Amino acid sequence: MIKLENVVLDSLEQMKFIIEGMRNPMNSWEKSDSGIGCDDHLCRSHCAFSPEWCGNTQRYVVGLNDHSLMQRLSNAGTEHRKYMRMMPVYVRITAPLYWWKEFDTYKVGTVANSCSTMHKIQEKEFTLDDFSHEHLDIRTRKILEETIKALNDYRYIYINYNPDDFEIKGCPSKKDIWWQMIQLLPSSYNQTRNVMMNYEVLANIYRQRKNHKLDEWREFCKWIESLPYSEMITGKEDSDNE
Template sequence: MIKLENVVLASPDQMKFIIEGMRNPMNSWDNSDSSCGKATRETNIQWSDDYFIGTNDANLMQRLSNACTDHRKFMRMMPVYVRITAPLYWWKEFDTYKVGTVANSCSTMHKIAEKEFTLDDFSTEHLASQTRQVLEITIDDLNDSRSIYLKTKNKGDWWQMIQLLPSSYNQTRNVMMNYEVLANIYKSRKDHKLDEWREFCRWIESLPYSELVTGGME
């Protein structure tokens, strides 16, 4: 299970700044045709409700994106913020992407005893009925340890929860990435065996001008 919500992208002012920087190497600022307010051509790409990427800028962005990472530095300046809820086994793989990402997570260490554990706290969509029963027993054990810890505040009782917690436990993080990071993720993970990665890549495809990431406009 993975949930992606509260997506925040570059503002019109940020996009204007990014495109200006993209054109710095060739001093080609006069060729920029992106606009705020309304599209100047039907072929312009809508970035947000009030910002449109012009044909000239879009073509240059795509050519640079198709070239190589050295030429598409502007993509590192295109931020993407998103709130992700996913199981710990997925976060373990996501943490491979350390460069260009920042995350604030809900703390398992500090808040593990905050609420009673329920089956909804875990990703269980592929569990067989017998295996689900094992998880339910584990959840009961976690709640027993939680009850004891809340009474004793003993670190040894706290450890019972920390080390018993399954990797299917869902954690929420607010994450900042950029289009270059997304391009690396998409290339490596779009056909991954984990459902969460394939769904994440489908989410990437839904972003404005995702062709920069997926290479869909070569």
């Protein structure tokens, strides 16, 4: 299971700045044809300069000249497509720990703030929905349910900690109770992180993970394909810009 939400992309000012910088090496700023507009080809040339002329939703539209240059630079390789490192993507991801373990391979160009397992594992009661379990059969699902029950038993002891119960519970300290939850927690436990990446990072991920055996990676790559100008990442031509 993976959930991607609260996506935040570059602003109008950022896109203008990115495209301006992309044209710096050749001093070709006069060839730029991007601006505020909409996706309607019939009115793009008008609404890019007169937004009141168009009733469609306005946003920064990459012009055909700029789009062509972006695609050529993208196809030329990482040393030429520096503009992609300047295109940020923010997203809130909920995914199992076994997926996050692989995501953590991507250290350069990423920043993440995660919900803390170390400090907040006892914050709420564990439920089946806290874990990715869509592929479990009857037997393994039963094992997970028993594990969840054990986690909740130790959670109850932890939050109702009483030193006088040491001998009865067999736990010499509150931290030992905490260890029972931390080391018993399955890797299918879902953790949420707010992540910052950029288009270059996403290009590396897409190339390496699009055919991965984990459903989560394939779903992540489908999400990449849904981003604006994802053809810069995937190498697939965008029919809207042909």
